[in-house]
Amino acid sequence: MKTFEELGVATNIRKAIEEMGYENPMPVQEEVIPYLLGETSDIIALAQTGTGKTAAFGLPVLQQINVKENVPQALILCPTRELCLQIAGDLADYSKYIDHLRVLPVYGGSSIESQIKSLKRGVQIIVATPGRLIDLINRKTVDLTNVRYVVLDEADEMLNMGFTESIDEILSKVPAERKMLLFSATMPKEIAKITKKYMQNPKEITIGRKNEGSNNVKHVYYMVHAKDKYLALKRIADYYPNIYGIVFCRTRRETQEIADKLIQDGYNADSLHGDLSQAQRDYVMQKFRIHNIQLLVATDVAARGLDVDSLTHVINYGLPDDIESYTHRSGRTGRAGKTGTSIAIVHVKEKSKIREIEKIINKKFEQGVIPSGEAICEKQLFNLVDRIEKVKVNEDEISNILPSVYRKLDWLEKEDIIKRVVALEFNRLIDYYREAQEIESPSDRYTREESFPRRRDRERSDRSSGGSRGAERGYSRLFINIGRTDNVNPATLMGLVNDFVPEKVNIGRIDILQNFSFFEVPEKDAQKVISSMSRQEQNGRRISVEVAQGGSGGGDRSGRDRGGFSSQRSDRDRGPRKSSDYKSSSSRSSKPSDKSGHRKGESGRRPKFS
Ligand code: AMP
DSSP, rough: OOOTTTTOOOOHHHHHHTTOOOOOOHHHHHHHHHHHHOOOOOOOEOEEEEEEEEHHHHHHHHTTOOOOOOOEEEEESSOOOOHHHHHHHHHHHTTTTTTOOOOOEEETTTTTHHHHHHHHHHEEEEOOOOHHHHHHHTTTTOTTTTTOOOEEHHHHHHTTTOOHHHHHHHHSOOOOOOOOEESSSSSHHHHHHHHHHOSSSSSEEEESTTOOOOOEEEEEEEEGGGGGHHHHHOOOOOOOOOOEEEEESSHHHHHHHHHHHHHTTTTTTEEEESHHHHHHHHHHHHHHTTTTSEEEEOHHHTTTTOSSSSOOOEEESOOOSHHHHHHHHHTTTSTTTOOEEEEEEEGGHHHHHHHHHHHHHHHHOOEOOOOOOOHHHHHHHHHHOOOHHHHOOOOHHHHHHHHHHHHHHHHOOHHHHHHHHHHHHHHHHHHHHHHOOOOOOHHHHHHHHHHHOOOOHHHHHHHTTTOOOOOOOEEEEEEOOGGGGGGGOOHHHHHHHHHSSSSSOOOOOOOSSOEEEEEEOOOOOOOEEEETTTTOTTTTEEOOOEEEEEESSOOOOOOOTTTTTOOHHHHHTOOOOOOOHHHHHHHHHHOOOOOOOOBBBOOOOOOOOO
């Protein structure tokens, strides 16, 4: 391994980074720094976040700035305001001992006038989000004609966010002979297009294997019915009492909903998404950084730029539409030499996506089993015992009360006291989990159904009664005239729905019988599914789909026959809490919410099990 000095980093920069505790270069720095200091060709670096890439491009760019010229010489583009500020801050730290060097972050959501003022005073490095930079270019307040270095950081994310056109426009304003660096965690086709269009004989540097996630990350998926996803999330959170993680959701609305439910159910959670104001996002991120929040429910975009190295878990509340995003998400754990777990809570339809991701990350997922109530109780109890062992006793503060406590418990043996402390916790947990039903795994159900009696008369009565079942709340139960005789199984049935219905439709319960089947879809999609599938053919047989008798959801379902949950049941499954927890939670709920429903002033610690 080379030293920063051997890589050619100047003394004044070395002095600054040594003060920051950088002793040796990280692999991406070892590759990029000498190249950027010496060669003239462009660079494409495939590197995950957290690999040290800011210093990899930052140190050599800083070193080659001519401080006597007060014009922009380097332009760094990145997807979000947070990342923009982080990069600008890092560059300011690295250049602590370079006199007259000025770095300016320009990003949306803050005063453009003050950014224009700073530009007028003169800067040498601009770190920008594409949208705001275009705004400044249009106002003719920024001159890019002297730019010699262009860095596209987290290029894949910028493309995901729809910045392709803005990047095109910006690059057209920069001299053709500039040196260009592109950093990306993944290499989708769109990036290849950019590199072809704008880069000259780029040198490709891969830190780790291409598209491979960190080796310190374990990937686990839990397969559940769509309706059980939230319950599964809670069980997972309960099973890891010291969890510190991000729960990724697909949409802003889902993010807010899940965060709200978790908060109501007594978890130490909050939300981060684009509907929140900048001040709210900053506030939530800060709380998360200082571990005041254990579970941050976030969209992919909003979580960008949140530099936290110590996440124990990343939870995919459903898989992202874009598989590349999975790499980004999972790369947020297992950093800085620590191990982490990337969990995906998926439903049957997403199984093929798991296989695709495995190919991309070149690693196998483990299939997790949703922890049973018993396992959670055990885990929580050991956590309590561990905390008893490690608690810091404040001798001075407690010394006044202890004598009377000793006197009161004098008649008990040490073993009795331990038993009672543990029972305090155990009784409550066991009471709660005795009531809670186990979450049914979809594969269990299919296996069970295969052993159902296949008698024709039973099927007939099943058909007329919609299979004796009402649909899940909000779902319609549909009848389809093909079954096992037609070689249909749950997977082929889902495939048919995918093939014939133009838009994506969630599928709930599926019952395959000998000559026909039932399946459930959201009520709002039922007509669309019926009209799209009817009169299509499967193996030469014309398909007919109709609403099963008694098949509309929203009804009074006991949930008994299918492990489903009535609203009463889901109330019970909220999670065990102490009476004090209920108090803290309800007082929190009464705090004012802003328009987006985001609660302000959430500072309560997670009401833990103990
Ligand atoms: P980045 O990928 O640029 O966000 O960097 C990830 C983290 O690694 C940041 O906290 C950096 O301050 C830190 N870092 C970068 N380079 C080094 C180094 N050579 N030695 C120690 N820490 C570093």
